[in-house]
Amino acid sequence: MAQQKEDPITAAGGGLIRDHNGSWVVGFRRPIGPVDSVATELWALRDGLQLAATIQIKPLQVEVIVMAIIQLLLGHRAHDTYIVNLIHDCGFMIESLQVNRIDHTFRQ
DSSP: OOOOOOOOOOEEEEEEEEOTTSOEEEEEEEEEESOOHHHHHHHHHHHHHHHHHHTTOOSEEEEESOHHHHHHHTTOOOSSGGGHHHHHHHHHHHHHTTEEEEEEOOOO
């Protein structure tokens, strides 16, 4: 019996930045690689925070679609060590960009 080699699914992450009226300012998207949804969301959050810093937008209100991200940012322990650095990067940028709120939103 021949085995079929399955191709790993390459995750992509992205998001958008809106102004205080809810109008679109800028969007972003990039391939991330074969990772789970938590890592994908963390990479997208990190990219979005870096973009906000680059275009000097603050304070921010952040919305994420993976509820576990909020828990990780609030200090719950990560089970996978490969995302610890992402969590620290995001936490540092959240403080420096004056993020006043992080909400969970459902994917549309």
